[in-house]
Structure formats: structure tokens, C-alpha cells
Amino acid sequence: MINLDGKIVKEEEAKLSVLNRGFAYGDSVFETIRVISGKIMFWEDHYFRLMASMRIMRMEIPSNFSPEFLEEEIGNIIEANDLNTSPARIRFAVYRLQGGYYTPATRDIGYVISVEPMEDSFYLFNDKPYEIELFKDHYVNSGLLSSIKSNNRAVNVLGSIYARENDYDNCLLLNEKKGVVEALNGNVFLVKGNVIKTPPISDGALNGIIRKQILNILKKTEDYQLEETSISPFELQKADELFITNVAQGIQQVSKYRKKEFKNVVAKDLLSKLNVKARLG
Incomplete structure (x- = not known):
């Protein structure tokens, strides 16, 4: 219906x-x-x-x-x-x-x-191998139009086809300044030590609902230092962790980008905190 x-x-x-x-x-x-x-x-x-x-x-x-x-x-x-x-x-x-x-x-x-x-009431952690790559054929334009969920998502469609053709689980999208903006289906977070970075909305990132929840969680903890800042592709292979957030999956850990393999400790911790927020409404 x-x-x-x-x-x-x-x-x-x-x-x-x-x-x-x-x-x-x-x-x-x-x-x-x-x-x-x-x-x-x-x-x-x-x-x-x-x-x-x-x-x-x-x-x-x-x-x-x-x-x-x-x-x-x-x-x-x-x-x-x-x-x-x-x-x-x-x-x-x-x-x-x-x-x-x-x-x-x-x-x-x-x-x-x-x-x-859907199958599950709350978010479950998926620790299966999850490999990503950059999609560089087309770019996301920085600005407000890229921050909303609209039917104008040709870059995401083409990137998804590219990922499937090349056996990747996901791709990261770049803006016109060659900065990492987001994944094909959600926002991206990078962890290095106790610093967690995510691209700002002004870079062209989607104003994601789960992104907002994670930011609120991080602002209330002293365990991590949050930075909303542009991310260069060169930072990806130096990161300890990468994870992707969206409403459907919650948090999806990334296990591999090119030759770099990642941990998933922070992603697991934040997912448990996200489920608590979901239960409390």
C-alpha cells in the first residue's frame, strides 16, 4: 500500500x-x-x-x-x-x-x-570485509544543494555502478576541490588516534541524520576530539579507522581502502551509543 x-x-x-x-x-x-x-x-x-x-x-x-x-x-x-x-x-x-x-x-x-x-529493530555491527575506493569520474559540488536528499543524484548512481563493476562495497565521492565529501550512501568519518574527522556540510556533504547523531554523541564525550574539516584523499591511508553512517545501516565500518586495512574499535563503540539514543528517542 x-x-x-x-x-x-x-x-x-x-x-x-x-x-x-x-x-x-x-x-x-x-x-x-x-x-x-x-x-x-x-x-x-x-x-x-x-x-x-x-x-x-x-x-x-x-x-x-x-x-x-x-x-x-x-x-x-x-x-x-x-x-x-x-x-x-x-x-x-x-x-x-x-x-x-x-x-x-x-x-x-x-x-x-x-x-x-526491515529485518532488525536496531543497528547491528557488520564486521564482514568491506572494501572501498575513490570515485573520480564525476564530482559533488560544494554548497547547499548537495546537502539535501533530492532526485538529483546522478553521481551516486554512476558511482554505485562503478563500485559494482569493480567489486567494491562502496566508493567515496570527491568535490570540485578534490576533497573527500561522503560515501555513495552516507556520510564518512575518519579516525586517527583520538581525533575523529568528518567533512563539513559546506564541502558538499549530505546533512545526514545519523551524522548529526554521531556529532552530538562525540560532543558529549571526552574520549574523542571531533573536527568538522575537509579531508584529503591522502589522509585515508594514514587513518586508523574509516566508517560510513546512514539511517538504514547506522554505522558501517570500512575494512580496506587500497592496501590499507582498518580497525573497527571506535565504530563499535559509537554504534552502541547510537542504539542507546535510538531507544531513548
Whole structure:
């Protein structure tokens, strides 16, 4: 079942026009949200990021788009798919209504909420071999547009194809200044001693929900020194650890980059702290 503009319909009946601006121009933003037994994880952060993304895209935010209303809409689709007591993954997509060419005929929006079941309620540590490489065919542009989740993700698609063709589990993306920005599916963190670095949003990094949670955890501990700073590709092979964060997986440790193999001590520690935050809401 799909929530299409507030109406619950069967998936095969949920139809959008081929002239939909999300399809025609990538004029769409979305949130990937994890739900556990009907409870939305980190809902406040998701809500405010969605509102910020819509503002950046100059979409008209409906007057009824309150946190309570959207939470209820998500709950309706969870219930319609009998996932009230199960972990689930939500995709909440907002698109500008069709009309116009590059210049929209309207700033009004429509939305689609879809859901799929997940296996685990909380984040599990994956210590299987996980090898990455740099994707250098195309770059992420630094700036606000790169910080939001939109349908304009050609670099991630091409990088994912490159990774699969070359038997890598993931790739790191670079910006126009040749700095490391993020992974194909999440933010990247580098550990050297007790210093943990992650690229700033201004470098073109996604304003990730789990990235924010990890930053908050690190700011409250004296065990590590946090630096939001640009990362050079040359630093990667000198690091003790690398890990990737996103809503679906939590924290994914990287085991190998070229000839360098990494530890996973810090990643494990932070994952346990992340699960505590998830349980507490």
C-alpha cells in the first residue's frame, strides 16, 4: 500500500504522470526514515531537514504540514501495511506539481509515502570485509544543494555502478576541490588516534541524520576530539579507522581502502551509543 497525497491506495494503483516534475527535472526531495514498532526514529531531525530541503528548493510548504500531521501520515501507511510491530523503512518523497519547463508553473507540491519491512529493530555491527575506493569520474559540488536528499543524484548512481563493476562495497565521492565529501550512501568519518574527522556540510556533504547523531554523541564525550574539516584523499591511508553512517545501516565500518586495512574499535563503540539514543528517542 502507498500513501499518495494522503490517500492510501494499492501500489499498482499509485500512479504519477510521466510529466511529473520529479521525473522530468528531478524537482523532488525525499527522506529515508527508520520506524521501529510504529515509532519514528529521530523524527524531529527528519522533519526539520525535510522542511529545510523544501525551502532550499523553493517549494510551497502546505499549511497543514505540521510534525503531527506528517507523523500521522507515516503512521497510516505503516498500519495499512501491517508493520505496526515490525521495523520498517519509509521513503517520504515530496515533488513539485507538474507544469512549466525549467521554470515551474507552480510552487505547490504533492507527496508519496512508501514503506518496506526491515529485518532488525536496531543497528547491528557488520564486521564482514568491506572494501572501498575513490570515485573520480564525476564530482559533488560544494554548497547547499548537495546537502539535501533530492532526485538529483546522478553521481551516486554512476558511482554505485562503478563500485559494482569493480567489486567494491562502496566508493567515496570527491568535490570540485578534490576533497573527500561522503560515501555513495552516507556520510564518512575518519579516525586517527583520538581525533575523529568528518567533512563539513559546506564541502558538499549530505546533512545526514545519523551524522548529526554521531556529532552530538562525540560532543558529549571526552574520549574523542571531533573536527568538522575537509579531508584529503591522502589522509585515508594514514587513518586508523574509516566508517560510513546512514539511517538504514547506522554505522558501517570500512575494512580496506587500497592496501590499507582498518580497525573497527571506535565504530563499535559509537554504534552502541547510537542504539542507546535510538531507544531513548
